[in-house]
Amino acid sequence: MGPLPPDWTPADIEAAIVENDPEAMPYVPIAVSMGCDEADRAWAEEVCVRLSTHPQEWVRGNAILGFGHLARAFRMLDRATIEPLVRAALADPSPVVRGQAEAAADDIAHFLGWSAR
Template identity: 40%
Template structure:
């Protein structure tokens, strides 16, 4: 595995990638937004919207990015996110990504943080 710096991207980059059904561009846009967009709740919503994407690798990156949001912002909507992550544990292709996101949530999000946003 090799670390690569992920540059910021615009929300339009994600919209375009989704419209073009370009999975690699979706990956880059999701990770770029998860790591750099100031609105973690918006990024979370984009990731959750992809939970049923036909491509397992897009679903996996969306799950991974939920963990990034939790780590970077210290908050996430536990009531919406945890059921999605737990469900993804049942798919061997996405289970590892879901486990990573759950680990990030357990480390970086306080359960009694007030409203889960």
């Protein structure tokens, strides 16, 4: 996906986060949330949590969107951690982040039955 290797590993993702390459970073939360399996679900959620406060709006927004992907794929999220992050993103100054948060909130409501609004 994008500048990430198609056969990325968690080590590749962690290296990309450390490098903080502005070209690769927006892809990181999407790659982990859409490309992880059950064994890596908690790690993917944690990556999205870490990136949900990133200074770059597309990274932040895609991290929030990642929660929606994880909700759809695995039907579970750590509500105590995720709900406040989605609520904050719905009020983010960036329209990019707010838009991604709207999509995530819709997925969370549909697949988990709880409202992040």
